[in-house]
Amino acid sequence: MRTACERLQNRPEVRESRRQFLKQCLTGCAVGCVAIAAPGMSVDAFAVRPQHPIVKTNPKRALVIWNSQTGHTRRIGRMIRHVWEKAGLAVTGSDYRKIETATINQYDLIAIGTPVHYANVPVQLQEWIKTLPSIEGASVAAFVTYGGNGNGQHNTACGLLEQMTSIGGAPAGMGLFGNMSTFAPTWSTGNVRRILAFRDRPNEDTYQQARAFAETILDNVAQGRTFTIKREFGLDSLVGMLPQIAITKLMITNHHIDPDLCIRCGTCVGDCPVAVIRLETGSVNTKRCIACMACINNCPTQAMKMNFLGKPVYGFKEFLKRHRIEIIEPPELSA
Ligand SMILES: Cc1cc2nc3c(=O)[nH]c(=O)nc-3n(C[C@H](O)[C@H](O)[C@H](O)COP(=O)(O)O)c2cc1C
Structure with missing residues (x-):
């Protein structure tokens, strides 16, 4: 049974004010970080630079x-x-x-x-x-x-x-x-x-x-x-200037492979861009992980586990399935 406190937390107005609060924190953080970084930062990042001209006007x-x-x-x-x-x-x-x-x-x-x-x-x-x-x-x-x-x-x-x-x-x-x-x-x-x-x-x-x-x-x-x-x-x-991957990783726990669900297809290992997953041990080197979600999004059996702010994370394939969403392919690609 849900407690009165949980019921209150789930009310739309409370959720909205939580969202606003988080947004304000994020904006505050961003401005703070930029203020700290500013002395070493160059406004050059937003300058328009001269570019190479297009020379091959008839590409083959x-x-x-x-x-x-x-x-x-x-x-x-x-x-x-x-x-x-x-x-x-x-x-x-x-x-x-x-x-x-x-x-x-x-x-x-x-x-x-x-x-x-x-x-x-x-x-x-x-x-x-x-x-x-x-x-x-x-x-x-x-x-x-x-x-x-x-x-x-x-x-x-x-x-x-x-x-x-x-x-x-x-x-x-x-x-x-x-x-x-x-x-x-x-x-x-x-x-x-x-x-x-x-x-x-x-x-x-x-x-x-x-x-x-x-x-x-x-x-x-x-x-x-x-x-x-x-x-x-x-x-x-x-x-974009915030260390977003590091911040996201602070919210991730329990990142590993469940051996009972894993079919050892190797999808996660193949998709991981930084090679931090070991099938033999079911482990993820979370220090080197870049929180890209490739393993979570593509595991066909939901054997890849991760919690985000304490909640279990499930991938894109599973999300599409749960909501009966089918992406309609453009006709020229299905021909
Ligand atoms: C780890 C991760 C971070 C993302 N960050 C952003 C983001 O900062 N801004 C955004 O608009 N979309 C973001 N997205 C959404 C993806 O850019 C978007 O869904 C994209 O179309 C996925 O393309 P793909 O299927 O080719 O991987 C993010 C998705 C992931 C998995």
Whole structure:
């Protein structure tokens, strides 16, 4: 039976004021952190830098690469590939981890995509880009998928383009694609409504936006129109400066594999971007874990366990199942 205190805590007005309180704390923290960081921080982060011009206005070989944990970004990447192939380009499309990095300078045009994680480009993708050789001469486009109302999606796409242009790419554009969020702690701690508000995303509008984005990039490249990378300054950018992974990890406990549920398929090990899961012992090196939720979101048997603020976390696949949500694929990809 629920106590009077629990009943009071669950009343909508109490939950709302708790949300407001948390938001104010977060904003306060962000402003505080930025104030502390400010002396060493350069306003340069928001300055517009001169960029490499687009030189190959008639691209022949293109590469579409994606970092995707639950499929939202992969789907957009495959759609871009489809449009570019129809336009006559020879296109390679792939998960970034399968790309031979030394071959990346063979392409005239590169699109790179990622989900937003903690208002930023996921750390493992940032690290991967740092290993790439020069791509001078190629044009680059960034596509970013984000959850719900979004948090930091614009600056994440800018960050991705900045990194790709720092190794010689000429920026041709960026696209932001909204989806249902895959941040498992949100629904697992009871905030289901916030996720379900976007249960129809991606939808045909998202797909139309992806097709138009792919066309626009081709057009920008053909016209030699270099895209201006300009970060936005606001609450999102302040929140993006917080050590969000470390803060999130403070709320995570009990992260391990339940041996009774594990079928030893190795999905979690394959999906973990920082190789911290050991099937033999059912353990997770939580010190090195980056709280990306790939293991939780993709485990087919819910054997991967984690508590967030004391509540058991369940993954995206299970969330879709519980709410009978089926993502309708764009027709060109199901053909
Ligand atoms: C660990 C994690 C952190 C996330 N952080 C953000 C965020 O800061 N802002 C946002 O808009 N969406 C965030 N999301 C939602 C994802 O960006 C979004 O659902 C994305 O479309 C997932 O793409 P994927 O299926 O290709 O992995 C986060 C998701 C996860 C799993």
